Amino acid sequence: MPEGSPFPVQNLPYGVFSPPGGDARVGVAIGEQVLDISAIWAGTPLGADLATGSLNRFLRRGRGEWAYVRRRLLELLTGTEQRRLVEAHLHPLDRVRLQLPFEVADYVDFYASEAHATNLGRIFRPDGDPLLPNWRHLPVGYHGRAGTVVVSGTPVRRPSGQRRGADGAAPDFGPTRRLDIEAEVGFVVGAPSRLGEPVPVGDFADHVFGVVLVNDWSARDIQSWEYQPLGPFLGKSFATSVSPWVVPLEALEQARLPVAAQxxxxxxxxxxxxxxxxxxxxxxxxxxxVVSRPPFRDLYWSPAQLLAHLTANGASLRTGDLYASGTVSGRLPEERGSLIELTWSGRDPLRLPDGSLRTFLEDGDTVTLTATAPGADGVRIGFGEVTGTVVS
Incomplete structure (x- = not known):
């Protein structure tokens, strides 16, 4: 395994891949290869649930089965007794096609970074309190559009919509001029819950299987005209990119820490x-x-608190639900997770190494998000990439 690989044995993220000439099936990334785990359990009910183009059937099995499969994979990949079985079902990552790893049931996006919320408040309400009165009392969020969640590598078409007219003029309709990114972390629900029964904070790991990277593309001019009084709509619903690998919570034990004082x-x-x-x-x-390095550890609300609030009214969870943190930003200028913050709404353009300037995204621009976390045995584990290129 290459030194410094984002996919050491301490990680084992899950994804869906198609080998050359083969059907989609579930695998785990290990080094520069992917192990076809549907073949490892071939001929069993578990194998049938893994021989599909989606993780959902496996996710539905619940925490006990997730733990069993991970233990067994660690035994196979670190031992020598069944090396031939493992080697027979390894595929080079550069020869397979990666797909959306799960069928998205519902999508919810939060606003859980205090630095991000404060920055936007200062941009839009320079003479008032940057945080609205409810922000430190509850995790603010909105329901997104599950049908436009796409896997990394999918081109992002510049959306059109209504844009506010200059100096009070009537709005017009056309392509967004302020296309932005939002660097986020997403959480994939495996085990569902019953309608009417809130999920307590302490039951987070019983329901959430793992973590993906998210880029919640945003058309800021469309968003700013439409969002009052009901919040994000067409300025957000055209595309949300996710990484092809789902890092299981079990791989992130060494990364756990308390959130900042609330x-x-x-x-x-x-x-x-x-x-x-x-x-x-x-x-x-x-x-x-590289234009930013946002620290997720500074998030004000934890992913467990986000889940508890999401279900506090009795809303049920479904296998394949995805909820995201909202833009991750830190306190320093170089830690801001969106262009609207990095350029202070276009006032301070970014200068790229080729000398070009950016306030918001231009056609042909490619954005890539990556992340790492401390893993077992002192290694750092990765999440792969979520990338997208803007097309006109």
């Missing part, structure tokens, strides 16, 4: 008894130039 203390249903903050280091590249 003031005021959260209401009882949001009190976290065990830490579910995560020490993830994100990186944003625009046309191969």
């Amino acid at each position: 003031d005021p203390p959260p209401l009882p249903y949001l009190e976290e008894k065990e830490p579910w903050g995560l020490d993830l280091r994100l990186e944003v590249r625009l046309n191969d130039a």
